Structures are given as C-alpha cells and as structure tokens.
Amino acid sequence: MSEIRVASRYAKSLLELAEEKGALEVVHNDMQLFSNTCDNSRELKLMLRNPIINHDVKLKALRRLFSDKFHTITLSFFEILTKKQRENLLDVIAKEFHKQYNALMKIENALVTTPFELTEDLRASFRKAVEEISGKQVELKEKINPELIGGFVLQINDKQIDTSISSRLKELRVKFSENPYIKEF
Structure with a gap:
C-alpha cells in the first residue's frame, strides 16, 4: 500500500x-507544529526514517x-505509530491530517506567487478574492518569484489566474513567432 494511502x-x-x-x-496545532519542525529539521526527518x-x-x-508542547492524544498517537514501526510516516501523516482538517472545516487552499513580498493590504485583498470565488475560508500561502517581473499567479486547487508580466511576454513571443513577416524575436 502506498505511503500516502497509509x-x-x-x-x-x-x-x-x-x-x-x-x-x-x-x-491540529500539534500536527502543524510537528510538520513545520520536520520541514525545518532535516535531521529529525532522517532520524524518523x-x-x-x-x-x-x-x-x-x-x-x-x-x-x-503536545496534547496527550497527539503523544499517544506518536507512541502507537512507533510501536507499529510507522514513525517514518509521521511527517506525511501530519500533512495529510492538515488536508483532511481543511476539508472538514471547509477551508480552501490558495497559493499566490508574486515578484515581491505581499503587504498586509494585498494579502487581505487576495484572501477576500479567493473567499468570494470559492465561498470558503482561505488558507493563503505565499511564494516569491522575481522572474514574474510584475503581476501575480494565483492558484486555487486546479484553477490558476496568471496576470504576470513574464506570462504576457511569453504570449507575445508566441504571437510574433507565428507571424511570417517577423523572422526572429
């Protein structure tokens, strides 16, 4: 059985x-803390695996x-997994727990990629826009990619809104390359 299914x-x-x-x-807070700790500690991940x-x-x-730091339920869960020799899956389980928690609480995941760090006003605007689109609460993650030049890319599940300048430039390059009168762009 695959790791994700287990x-x-x-x-x-x-x-x-x-x-x-x-x-x-x-x-949920315990599992988030554990997941973040694993993300920031390669040694912990390696030790568990x-x-x-x-x-x-x-x-x-x-x-x-x-x-x-953790509730007794979380600690007992860790003990059970260790006794069953499944501690190598703890990090994956923590991520899956968060996904299932979000589904239960009707929280939408969104990723916004910009060429700069977002201000609180922009963050609030993106969050509000995603809430209006999805009709759910939003967990907004941010990513910085200077290659976008300007604009943003917003991903909500399998939907993507791309207003970046780099994407517009690529579209222009394709249009120019299809034009028989322009040899090279």
Whole structure:
C-alpha cells in the first residue's frame, strides 16, 4: 500500500478521535507544529526514517522534543505509530491530517506567487478574492518569484489566474513567432 494511502488512513483516525474528544483544534496545532519542525529539521526527518535507529530511541526523541508542547492524544498517537514501526510516516501523516482538517472545516487552499513580498493590504485583498470565488475560508500561502517581473499567479486547487508580466511576454513571443513577416524575436 502506498505511503500516502497509509498516512491518509492514520490521519483520518487521528482526526476522528480528536473530534470525538473535543480536542480537534489542539491536535491540529500539534500536527502543524510537528510538520513545520520536520520541514525545518532535516535531521529529525532522517532520524524518523532511519531503519537502523531503534524505535524506542525514536520515541524517546519525540517525547523529549514534544512532551511539554503536545496534547496527550497527539503523544499517544506518536507512541502507537512507533510501536507499529510507522514513525517514518509521521511527517506525511501530519500533512495529510492538515488536508483532511481543511476539508472538514471547509477551508480552501490558495497559493499566490508574486515578484515581491505581499503587504498586509494585498494579502487581505487576495484572501477576500479567493473567499468570494470559492465561498470558503482561505488558507493563503505565499511564494516569491522575481522572474514574474510584475503581476501575480494565483492558484486555487486546479484553477490558476496568471496576470504576470513574464506570462504576457511569453504570449507575445508566441504571437510574433507565428507571424511570417517577423523572422526572429
């Protein structure tokens, strides 16, 4: 079975348990913190995926890092996964948990790419526009790409709005290349 499918099942179980126990927000915050920690710590990821390191050692490391920060449900979940020798999937499970949480809470993911850092006003404008388009709350992620020159690219699931100058220049290049009177552009 693929890693994503297994992670999705574990994430669903954790989501349902957290919701049943009334700790959904806390567990979601725990999983977000864990995911961010993994994204920023290559060593933690490698340690969890290393088959040579004993599972008990991995559990001790997780406890030492997160026992004072995480809810008991999250810590118990980590213990269960470690006993089942599935700690290598924890990072993937955390990401899947976040996706399922967003689906449950009807939160839309959007990515805006600009050639510069967004101001609070622009961020609010993008968030409002996506909320109007999707009719859902928005989790807006930002990416900076100086090659866009100007404008923006907004992705909402499989939809994309591209108003970047670099994309307009590419369109012009294609139009000019199709013109038989212009040899080279």
